[in-house]
Amino acid sequence: MTGIHDPVLAWYDANKRVLPWREAGASPWAVMVSEFMLQQTPVNRVLPAYERWLARWPTPADLAAEAPGEAVRAWDRLGYPRRALRLHAAAQAIVERHGGEVPDDHAALLALPGVGTYTAAAIASFAFGQRHAVVDTNVRRVLARSLTGVAQPSISPTAADQRLAVSALPDDEATAARWAVASMELGALVCTARTPNCAGCPIRSRCAWVLAGSPPYDGPPRKGQTYEGTDRQARGRLLAVLRSASAPVAKAELDACWPDAVQRERALDGLVADGLVEPLARSRYRLPG
DNA sequence: CAACCGTGGCT
């Protein structure tokens, strides 16, 4: 399996995208911001928000000093706005517990709000050059195909995925760090979910899935996520109104953005419970101050 | 652990 390292690393050097968080001057904080934004949001949509965010808050302390609502507003339409709240809380934790510096320790990273197994490993690897299995959906797919020989990885991450990724990690720290980005980039650009570009793949001659004749996916059906008419959509509508408002918003204005009163109240209550919306006196609402 | 949590582009 080590046979796949060199071709993927060489492919990466020749084909990697130029991304701001990969520049030599990118700080650990910049890497961390990018990782939060990239959780379930495509690169192209992250780029503008990322640039604005770092220009405004170049250090964790800068963000920590702001009201959380400003983070939610600056999050714009990246989706899953709780990530903005968690990034803000993580910035505060970094100031309080780590002197304002993004920690380089995996366990310390994992203890931050909004940082799970993947993000902790990604920051430790990308920002600090450490050796970690950085297992995201791209890497799971690359390993599922090239090593396991199946069209798609399991629906949700498993301990087996993690073990496989650990076993595929180069021994040398610097090489492991390069492998982490490179294997992820291969999954993003070539070994894609829908229509992989196997003709352009540096390891097609060693890929277990290709060698098996590229058999189609035969696992359980993937749950298609509906969106129309869901609480999520209602929450999105409500929050969009509050994001664009510069002053507290009257309840009546929120009522106008979603017809079903029961669902609307549930969504609003949920936003308040999540800390994304702050209720004020006289039935007015705003982003948390 | 399954369900929940946004938003938009692509096929």
Next chain:
DNA sequence: TAGCCAAGGTT
């Protein structure tokens, strides 16, 4: 067109 998918985390 309607689904599928996107650098996950939390409960």
